[in-house]
Amino acid sequence: MAKFIAIKSSGAGLAGGDVLLGVEGIISVDAASATTTVVEYDTKKTTITHLTVGTTPSVRDAVNAALTANPGGVKARVQLPVGITVAKIVTTT
Helix, strand or coil, X not given: CCCEEEEEEEXXXXXXXXXXXXXXXXXXXXXXXXXXXXXXXXXXXXXXXXXXXXXXXXHHHXXXXXXXXXXXXXXXXXXXXXXCCEEEEEEEC
């Protein structure tokens, strides 16, 4: 499994570009709503806010695919479904 997954954010300024999430300690990945996906860790959570909805596979499925890809690699890119744009990624404790 990769040590990090990379998600491209279209946010402005420092919120834009690739955001790396460490994979160690991830407990679950859930589609919290039509426009948010939550990555739960042991002691924190990261919320991915995306502007588009209604695609299959979902952002949750894309994150899970990245988590299980690239055995032994350092970074795996999350291949977002066609039409999905990530607006921001926030980690809270």
